[in-house]
Amino acid sequence: MTALHTALLALSWFDYGMCEGGFGEEERSSVLPRDTLDWRGIFRRQLFLQVGDDSFGQNYLQNFKDNKVDTTFVGVTKEAATGVAPIVVDDAGENCIIIVAGANLKMTPGDVERAEAMIRGASVVVCQGEITPAATLTALRLARTHKVKTLMNAAPADASLDAAIIEHSDIFCVNESEAEVLTKLKVKTREDAEQAAEALLQRGSRSVIITLGGDGAVYSTAEGHAHTAAQKVTPVDTTGAGDAFVGALAYYLAYHPRLAMKEMLHRACQVATASVLAPGTQASYPTRDQLPSHLF
């Protein structure tokens, strides 16, 4: 593999395994040992975000470097603090996240344009909702221009999401609550998810994935809907499962592009399931050697 395969634009990697209840350096380093290779670290990726000129920012940078993530396009700004997202996890393993976007909102379309060569060389561009919509849209547009596949994970959901972002998504991926925010439809069952997916397809996405936690995911295109089941487990902490799913899917799109979508989703669900069996977000991601080799 030569060029960069995945450009991942900015990031919920704020959510740094803080749910164990500490914000101090010790807690964080104890849940994220230096040699942890986050699952997404198995493919070369380019990270695009801004951090503040503060200790959180320094920690992020170090963590990315330790995980062999290319940080060429990680900007350090003095104008805002590094984004953070304190997370509370309840007894059922469900989470509540408060996002303080901070420095990521300082990213401009111009910053993204400067990375055009990187985007052109990628197999997949993954975006999500924690940088400014204008920067996200610029990335998706550039990807389209260069015929690079786009995977938009609209998390966190914003009811007033720019329609052009949906139109520029080859795959538009949300969980059930995000689908509700975006479509104003109730999304509890698989049938509900199919209806919400229809609504999102009508808004211009080429395909839609709605993840349903323990119920797997629904994948929808103009041709119809397909459901992928997930293995039943008792979750410890569901935080980060969506990111594990999206990261795994991006890996399959980049490295196994000829796999049937059904198989990619089946495998991505397995990776996400593995991530809910351990506490934390990045810290809960299994490393490559902790996952069955048939996933690769």
Ligand SMILES: *[C@@H]1O[C@H](CO)[C@@H](O)[C@H](O)[C@H]1NC(C)=O
């Ligand atoms: C969906 O993702 C959001 C983050 O955007 C998270 O706060 C929420 O708990 C998730 N919903 C479910 C049902 O997992």
